[in-house]
Amino acid sequence: MTGKIILPDIPELEFAPELPPKGPVVWMKDNLFSTPRSSFLTVVGLYVAYVFTKGFTGFVFNYAERRWDAVTDNMKLLMVYLYPNGTSERILDAAGEPINQMHRVWISLGVVIALTALSLVFWRVGGKMAPKRITRTLQISGGFLLFVFLGVTILDYVFGVLFGFDFGGWEWQFSTKVHFWTILVGVVLLGGGLLVDRAMGDRGKEETISVIGLLGALAVVVVGLLWVIELPRLSGTEPGAPKVFQPIEETTTLPWTIMLGVAFLSYWVGVGLRRVIPDRAGTRVLTLAWLVSFPVLVMAVLRDPGWDEVVAPGFSLGNYLTIGAAFLVVGGLVIWAASHPAIGEWSAAIVAAIGVAIVFSWSVSMLMFIRFSLFAVLLFVLGAKTFGGATQVRRRYLLLWAGLMVFLTYFFILVKGGNTVETQTPSPFGGFVLTMIIFVSVMLLSFPFGVLLALGRTSTMPIFRLMSVAYIEVVRGVPLITWLIMSIIFMPFALPIGANVPDFVLVILFYAGFSAAYMAENVRGGLQAIRAGQKEASVALGMTTVQTMIFITMPQALRTVIPALVGQAIATFKDTSLVAIIGLLDFLALAQGTVPGQPLYRGSLRTMLIFAAFFYWIFTFSMSKASQRLEKKLGVGER
Amino acid sequence: MTTEKTLGENDIIICEGVKKWFGDFQALKGVTTNIKEREVVVVIGPSGSGKSTFIRCINRLEVHQEGRIIVDGVELSSDVRNIDKIRSEVGMVFQQFNLFPHLTVLQNVTLAPMWVRKKPREEAEATAMALLERVGIPEQAAKFPGQLSGGQQQRVAIARSLAMEPRIMLFDEPTSALDPEMIKEVLDVMKELALSGMTMIVVTHEMGFAREVADRVFFFDYGTIVEEGTPEHFFTNPSHDRTKLFLSQIL
Numbered sequence: 001m002t003g004k005i006i007l008p009d010i011p012e013l014e015f016a017p018e019l020p021p022k023g024p025v026v027w028m029k030d031n032l033f034s035t036p037r038s039s040f041l042t043v044v045g046l047y048v049a050y051v052f053t054k055g056f057t058g059f060v061f062n063y064a065e066r067r068w069d070a071v072t073d074n075m076k077l078l079m080v081y082l083y084p085n086g087t088s089e090r091i092l093d094a095a096g097e098p099i100n101q102m103h104r105v106w107i108s109l110g111v112v113i114a115l116t117a118l119s120l121v122f123w124r125v126g127g128k129m130a131p132k133r134i135t136r137t138l139q140i141s142g143g144f145l146l147f148v149f150l151g152v153t154i155l156d157y158v159f160g161v162l163f164g165f166d167f168g169g170w171e172w173q174f175s176t177k178v179h180f181w182t183i184l185v186g187v188v189l190l191g192g193g194l195l196v197d198r199a200m201g202d203r204g205k206e207e208t209i210s211v212i213g214l215l216g217a218l219a220v221v222v223v224g225l226l227w228v229i230e231l232p233r234l235s236g237t238e239p240g241a242p243k244v245f246q247p248i249e250e251t252t253t254l255p256w257t258i259m260l261g262v263a264f265l266s267y268w269v270g271v272g273l274r275r276v277i278p279d280r281a282g283t284r285v286l287t288l289a290w291l292v293s294f295p296v297l298v299m300a301v302l303r304d305p306g307w308d309e310v311v312a313p314g315f316s317l318g319n320y321l322t323i324g325a326a327f328l329v330v331g332g333l334v335i336w337a338a339s340h341p342a343i344g345e346w347s348a349a350i351v352a353a354i355g356v357a358i359v360f361s362w363s364v365s366m367l368m369f370i371r372f373s374l375f376a377v378l379l380f381v382l383g384a385k386t387f388g389g390a391t392q393v394r395r396r397y398l399l400l401w402a403g404l405m406v407f408l409t410y411f412f413i414l415v416k417g418g419n420t421v422e423t424q425t426p427s428p429f430g431g432f433v434l435t436m437i438i439f440v441s442v443m444l445l446s447f448p449f450g451v452l453l454a455l456g457r458t459s460t461m462p463i464f465r466l467m468s469v470a471y472i473e474v475v476r477g478v479p480l481i482t483w484l485i486m487s488i489i490f491m492p493f494a495l496p497i498g499a500n501v502p503d504f505v506l507v508i509l510f511y512a513g514f515s516a517a518y519m520a521e522n523v524r525g526g527l528q529a530i531r532a533g534q535k536e537a538s539v540a541l542g543m544t545t546v547q548t549m550i551f552i553t554m555p556q557a558l559r560t561v562i563p564a565l566v567g568q569a570i571a572t573f574k575d576t577s578l579v580a581i582i583g584l585l586d587f588l589a590l591a592q593g594t595v596p597g598q599p600l601y602r603g604s605l606r607t608m609l610i611f612a613a614f615f616y617w618i619f620t621f622s623m624s625k626a627s628q629r630l631e632k633k634l635g636v637g638e639r
Numbered sequence: 640m641t642t643e644k645t646l647g648e649n650d651i652i653i654c655e656g657v658k659k660w661f662g663d664f665q666a667l668k669g670v671t672t673n674i675k676e677r678e679v680v681v682v683i684g685p686s687g688s689g690k691s692t693f694i695r696c697i698n699r700l701e702v703h704q705e706g707r708i709i710v711d712g713v714e715l716s717s718d719v720r721n722i723d724k725i726r727s728e729v730g731m732v733f734q735q736f737n738l739f740p741h742l743t744v745l746q747n748v749t750l751a752p753m754w755v756r757k758k759p760r761e762e763a764e765a766t767a768m769a770l771l772e773r774v775g776i777p778e779q780a781a782k783f784p785g786q787l788s789g790g791q792q793q794r795v796a797i798a799r800s801l802a803m804e805p806r807i808m809l810f811d812e813p814t815s816a817l818d819p820e821m822i823k824e825v826l827d828v829m830k831e832l833a834l835s836g837m838t839m840i841v842v843t844h845e846m847g848f849a850r851e852v853a854d855r856v857f858f859f860d861y862g863t864i865v866e867e868g869t870p871e872h873f874f875t876n877p878s879h880d881r882t883k884l885f886l887s888q889i890l
Contacts, residue, residue: 389757393757533733536700536733536737539726540731540800541799542755543755555741556740
């Protein structure tokens with residue numbers, strides 16, 4: 001049989017038919033009341049929402065004992081605890097005036113904001129957004145306000161007055177003023193959202209609004225409101241004493257305005273820089289800046305170390321500089337030799353010699369700086385075969401060594417240099433600053449340690465595998481809070497006599513060790529998800545096991561476990577609040593203990609807890625949103 | 640068809656009684672053969688006959704338990720330094736491509752030359768672009784493997800192996816995972832490579848390729864070489880019954 005042509009021409013493209021938009025009644029019938037069961041669930045769900053929001057928002061907006069003044073009055077305490085702000089009678093300068101050190105906090109915040117703005121530019125965060133999404137958000141929040149303030153009142157009236165049910169009396173305490181304004185805001189949001197939506201029509205669905213621009217505008221509005229709305233400030237100590245408005249320079253209005261300026265300036269500088277600097281170089285420099293900025297801000301800016309023996313007994317700046325320079329030069333020579341292609345068996349001899357030196361350094365009394373520097377030399381010599389080679393590459397490797405050594409020297413000088421920011425407490429840190437310091441330190445320390453543990457656990461070498469498994473199982477088997485208590489109660493006895501390690505440092509070390517065990521299990525999951533062919537292809541190209549791990553397996557494994565790692569970061573952030581139990585004054589400890597403990601703010605505990613919960617939530621929610629964007633960008637789950 | 644190229648004098652691969660077990664299952668039952676420089680060997684045979692295991696033993700992705708394998712004068716043993724040296728001399732192309740999905744095409748090709756051969760980045764990139772040109776996809780250099788068709792991915796994989804300037808190329812069923820429309824573009828690249836004088840061992844079911852390009856054809860079954868010979872001998876006058884049966888089923 002001969003064939004015949006069925007299709008004479010290639011058919012033209014057809015567009016999918018456009019469905020007419022659904023009306024609200026049809027939508028509700030389709031989605032909320034489609035079957036008897038779903039109707040039942042809708043009614044029950046609405047009732048639960050009604051009871052919950054009534055109780056919760058009733059407290060937030062109407063409850064007679066709410067004490068939002070406790071939050072605003074104690075904001076500085078909650079953020080930085082007793083960091084000197086020029087009010088303490090105990091911390092005076094030579095002239096007898098109280099010292100104000102708050103500019104250090106603002107400088108740190110400014111650096112973080114500047115780095116964030118630059119990162120937004122170089123990582124190209126933020127795209128376009130459809131106006132429809134914004135108007136919908138407005139409608140939903142307006143609808144929520146109306147439901148709470150109008151709907152609940154009406155429902156209460158219906159249930160309480162017409163049917164005689166009594167759901168508790170306080171809902172009638174809606175103060176008329178708050179009630180009126182909130183309902184007005186609700187109407188404006190809902191109505192405005194609907195009107196704009198109607199006016200925009202189909203254009204509202206096009207993605208035309210820049211997300212970054214929107215956030216910038218929002219920040220301008222919020223900071224602008226600080227200038228317009230005068231927050232009541234504490235004055236006098238008598239409960240119920242009238243509050244006066246403080247002049248602007250004593251509030252945070254001006255600093256926040258400067259921060260806003262820093263944000264905008266950095267963003268535009270970043271936009272300008274991106275025209276000159278390639279993205280890859282920019283993101284690398286920024287990553288390094290983020291990593292270095294944390295210890296420098298905490299140790300150098302917030303603590304302000306001193307360089308003489310009065311502040312830090314037994315410390316000599318000259319010694320540290322000499323040792324650092326010696327390691328830089330001698331270590332550099334050794335690494336230069338070890339990275340020579342013709343080094344051969346001599347490499348093993350160098351490694352052995354350094355190994356002996358390390359054992360020696362830990363068995364006698366020796367500066368921690370020397371011990372850690374020896375470790376660094378060993379690490380670089382071990383990596384020399386993998387990362388060395390051609391002269392160009394060796395030079396870059398040596399440059400990396402110099403950079404690390406400079407940073408190590410600087411870091412140890414900072415640590416040993418003592419603390420010249422005088423506070424009423426042994427450690428200058430408390431409040432939200434302490435929470436952040438614990439969180440970031442734990443993440444920074446536990447990440448490399450966790451990756452090492454994961455590698456150990458998947459290693460073919462039995463001794464590493466056994467040690468990793470034992471560590472992970474022991475650490476995970478004991479509750480975190482037990483480890484934290486042990487860090488404070490037990491460690492001072494295990495440390496050498498005279499070693500004066502602050503409590504929060506011990507807590508960070510133990511917490512990091514704990515977190516690393518979980519990190520290891522997450523990373524191991526990622527390693528197992530990689531197909532065997534990847535490793536085969538890599539070794540078939542002649543790459544060593546270490547190179548395969550660094551360039552092929554680990555990047556892919558970490559990409560797959562980003563959701564798990566962010567989940568762990570969020571958990572770590574929240575669990576920093578456990579240190580409140582062992583007496584560290586972090587954000588939660590202040591919110592639930594210190595603030596309500598003041599006579600002036602007696603009875604503010606519930607308000608403070610709501611505020612603390614909301615404050616933690618803002619951060620964790622941002623983290624989870626950021627991770628979703630990161631996942632999308634890296635294409636996880638689309639392979 | 641025989642080409643104008645002349646085979647080298649020396650045996651670049653020597654196998655003597657190579658045996659390999661997976662648990663109780665014996666995959667290789669004593670393979671003995673010599674392969675000369677610039678020779679193109681095509682290995683055919685039913686699945687499970689040990690042909691993949693054989694070429695995976697040659698760059699020690701599988702470890703043989705008995706017998707000797709000598710590649711380019713170096714005997715494969717458990718000495719790690721020998722293995723790394725051999726692996727950088729022996730390129731391998733896989734059935735599933737195994738490109739690195741988190742790297743761009745260019746990075747896939749330059750990674751090993753930069754870190755194993757220690758070439759400067761500029762030189763590695765120049766070589767890589769020349770190789771991508773040779774396999775016909777220079778315009779895809781900045782893309783990620785996931786954005787390429789199967790045939791393009793396999794050609795990148797070939798370029799990636801060639802970037803190490805290997806003396807021997809192993810192909811493990813390079814076209815078996817491809818759509819029929821894409822097989823030809825990969826085979827064309829392989830033919831060009833064979834004509835340029837590369838020593839190649841190709842496991843494949845593409846009989847046209849074997850007939851046209853091979854200097855010798857191995858027929859594998861039961862974990863050993865059942866019959867070997869020139870393509871003419873093999874496709875016109877096979878002597879072993881098992882070979883006749885196999886060819887009658889696939890041709």
